[in-house]
């Protein structure tokens with residue numbers, strides 16, 4: 001399954017990783033998908049295209065991101081949002097498109113064909129997730145803040161999704177530059193006795209409820 005990049009940046013750029021991710025989503029066929037950490041919206045668009053193929057218009061995508069580098073967000077880990085190493089893309093966004101691809105407006109535009117299915121939220125997951133009704137969500141892609149406390153907060157907020165037989169797929173499980181991700185996931189899984197599969201060369205941690213088989 002092809003993961004397209006839409007002339008933007010994405011954390012799933014490594015060869016084969018985006019396709020692996022989409023296969024994982026396809027296997028579960030979720031109807032209400034939450035992405036924590038939308039960035040330029042590339043994964044969001046790929047997910048919406050896939051869910052549209054599966055369900056037609058009968059799906060929802062919720063995307064949450066800070067969508068801004070500010071003093072208030074200075075403690076959060078935000079990847080380089082510009083195209084500093086690609087002058088052509090930098091020129092395109094600055095002078096032709098005249099748009100910051102890391103903005104709510106730009107992501108809304110990228111997802112315009114799914115405008116009735118999407119809900120984009122600008123805010124910090126440490127505050128916003130507590131206000132979202134998680135009972136309707138059946139798949140979470142957790143790829144927002146990479147600090148231990150933020151990952152643990154996000155996971156705790158997703159507890160209900162797992163209990164309701166949903167899936168939480170976490171990116172960057174074994175990333176050297178962000179050891180707090182692995183630490184938070186391992187603690188959360190141990191404490192709640194959930195099943196955790198580490199897949200795609202240690203890239204993703206897939207957290208689900210343990211299936212109890214009746215003998």
Ligand SMILES: C[S@@+](CC[C@H](N)C(=O)[O-])C[C@H]1O[C@@H](n2cnc3c(N)ncnc32)[C@H](O)[C@@H]1O
Nearest residue numbers: 010011037039043065066076124125143144145
């Ligand atoms: C690695 S990028 C996400 C990439 C995206 N999922 C993709 O597949 O292309 C992480 C994003 O999380 C956002 N982020 C960091 N801390 C956050 C927080 N506490 N709440 C919400 N978003 C956060 C950053 O602004 C950034 O856009």
